[in-house]
Amino acid sequence: MSTPEEILRNLKSEDLAARKRAIFTVGEKKTVESIPILLDLLKSDPDSVIRNSAARALGKINAEQYHDQIFDSLIKALEDSDYYVKANACWSLGKLKDKRAIPSLMKMVDPNQRFYSTVGDGFTQNTISESEASEKIREEGVKFSDVIVGAIKALGEIGDPEGIPALLSALEDKDDGNVRCAACLALGKIKDKEAVPALVELLKKEKYWYVRRDAIKALKKIGDPRAADELINKISDMYDEVRKFAKKALLSLGKQAPTAILKLYMKNPNDEEIKKWMKNNFTRDEILENIKRLEENEEDKEKKEEFRKFFEHLLQPLV
Structure with a gap:
């Protein structure tokens, strides 16, 4: 096994493979003494893999006493040809x-x-x-x-x-x-709420399931009830990952979006996770009150009837 001194010497080795190994090692070990050499390698080494490795190692080490030098070097590296x-x-x-x-x-x-x-x-x-x-x-x-x-x-x-x-x-x-x-x-x-409208719009039109999933993950972290209606729509997404994260995002909104949570419950009345959440967060009277409000505010006759029937169903205690 190489000593620390040998590793530092290898950063300047004419052997390309030895230089690469040394850069990886000092990055993993966060060897502060290597920073001046790494800065020089990033700036002037003719091999792009060496410059690439040096850039990453500098981020791993990130020593406070060299912060400004590392910062300036990395900003300059954004202009690299590779x-x-x-x-x-x-x-x-x-x-x-x-x-x-x-x-x-x-x-x-x-x-x-x-x-x-x-x-x-x-x-x-x-x-x-x-x-x-x-x-x-x-x-x-x-x-x-x-x-x-x-x-x-x-x-x-x-x-x-x-x-x-x-x-x-x-x-x-x-x-x-x-x-x-x-x-x-x-x-x-x-987690800035400024992003919510754009994320909701992306969720509406995005064709790739994995992008829809990650938009939902972002909305969950931001936690804005303006996303609730579109999250409800994604409960019916054809991809399980999207449905799963939409449910988690809705439940995380909680009482910020009571109507959306109740719609989620209506779509999944036998889902044990949702039932447990409902029992822990809403009283029976709160559930009935919000379902009744949904019915009264709904103009579509079919949906209005759906809410009415569900209201009658909820007159029975949650089990």
């Missing part, structure tokens, strides 16, 4: 949780930045079309989505509402469901 370096710089900026990174990360979320790259070269969609890009470029660079997702996750880790405009924009990304998922989860971490 998109893996960019993505790991985003990851590490999320670990630093420095609000000064928000403007730079917001710029990285712009979907128009998707590009194809090889080491040392970058092409924007404005200068080369996908059909013109070589197979090698497609294999090595693919799209910029990993960088966008990395920036979105970092904004969520920082957790400041300043980043919300970029995240709301990412909900509209038409090219990649993973980008929309990441935006949902980041908004859930920030």
Whole structure:
């Protein structure tokens, strides 16, 4: 096993494999003494994998006495020609949780930045079309989505509402469901109610089940009753994961959304989890009162009759 001194020496080794192993080791062990070397590797090493590894290791170590130097180096790395370096710089900026990174990360979320790259070269969609890009470029660079997702996750880790405009924009990304998922989860971490209308709208129109699921997860964390009606609609979603999280989100709203909870109960009168929640959170009189109010306010005759019958059913005690 290498000694700490040998590991630090290997960071400067001419053996590429030895350098990679050393970078991984100092990152895992949070070796503060390695930071000056890692900063230099991130700035100037010709190998993109080394720069990529250095960017991630700096985020893992994140020593307070080097905070500003690490921060500046990672911000600069967002301009690297290799998109893996960019993505790991985003990851590490999320670990630093420095609000000064928000403007730079917001710029990285712009979907128009998707590009194809090889080491040392970058092409924007404005200068080369996908059909013109070589197979090698497609294999090595693919799209910029990993960088966008990395920036979105970092904004969520920082957790400041300043980043919300970029995240709301990412909900509209038409090219990649993973980008929309990441935006949902980041908004859930920030927990700002400004995001609720956009998340509800996404939930209405989203074609991918996993994005609907993550939008619901975000709404659950935010806990705003404005989402209740659309959450009720998703109780009938064709995918079990969506239905499961919609139920959890509704129950977490509790008495903020009594009407929605009662509709949930009506749709699932034999669900033991819902029955238990109802018994623990509503009195029988509260249930009857709210069901009666639903009936009185409903204009649709069929639904009105449905509420009336359920009201009569609830005259019997919950079991």
